[in-house]
Amino acid sequence: MTWEKKITSILLGSSFLLLQLNASGQNYGSKNVKLAMFSSTPVEDIRAVSVKGAAVLLAKTREIVVQVPVRTFEFDRKLMQEHFNENYMESDQYPLAKFKGIIDQVIDFTKDGVYPVTVNGTLSVHGVDKNRVIPGKVIIRNAEVHILTEFKVACADHNIKIPNLIITKVAEVINIKVDGMLNQIK
Numbered sequence: 001m002t003w004e005k006k007i008t009s010i011l012l013g014s015s016f017l018l019l020q021l022n023a024s025g026q027n028y029g030s031k032n033v034k035l036a037m038f039s040s041t042p043v044e045d046i047r048a049v050s051v052k053g054a055a056v057l058l059a060k061t062r063e064i065v066v067q068v069p070v071r072t073f074e075f076d077r078k079l080m081q082e083h084f085n086e087n088y089m090e091s092d093q094y095p096l097a098k099f100k101g102i103i104d105q106v107i108d109f110t111k112d113g114v115y116p117v118t119v120n121g122t123l124s125v126h127g128v129d130k131n132r133v134i135p136g137k138v139i140i141r142n143a144e145v146h147i148l149t150e151f152k153v154a155c156a157d158h159n160i161k162i163p164n165l166i167i168t169k170v171a172e173v174i175n176i177k178v179d180g181m182l183n184q185i186k
Helices: 003-025 078-088
Strands: 027-040 045-058 063-069 096-103 113-125 128-141 144-154 173-184
Touching: 027 063, 045 078, 045 144, 045 173, 096 128, 113 144
Parallel strands: none
Antiparallel strands: 027 045, 027 173, 045 063, 063 096, 096 113, 113 128, 128 144, 144 173
């Protein structure tokens, strides 16, 4: 191989490596995103939290995926947790809740700031996919991306049936909060 071909090969290889590093430097992720559920009725308030959510954000395409193993939600009372997993969410059959979407706004991920956003995507819960537009915030500080959102999910939209006997204890619309600190994937 001539020296020209060697230099060309080295330059092409280096360029490819730099592109790969640059692309991966623009990806963010976390395995400990906090998701909280809240159901409020005149009879009872129910809270559950999971810190086992996972999220990946691809800055270049603004794609984001957040998912949580349903069984990781912890309730104040174990009996509620058991009913949630066995009777309502059927967690063995539908083990994950997931949202996959694209951030509508263009964000400069190299610049610290607070960015109000909307994300268009699909919410998959209990085996049912629903198109959703979810508002939130992306906060960038020191190469970390903090995602925050709060939205409501109607049980009926995802074929989650609440027996008439306890309809006064479980809200038909559940409030969801997501709070996650994502770090650059290297």
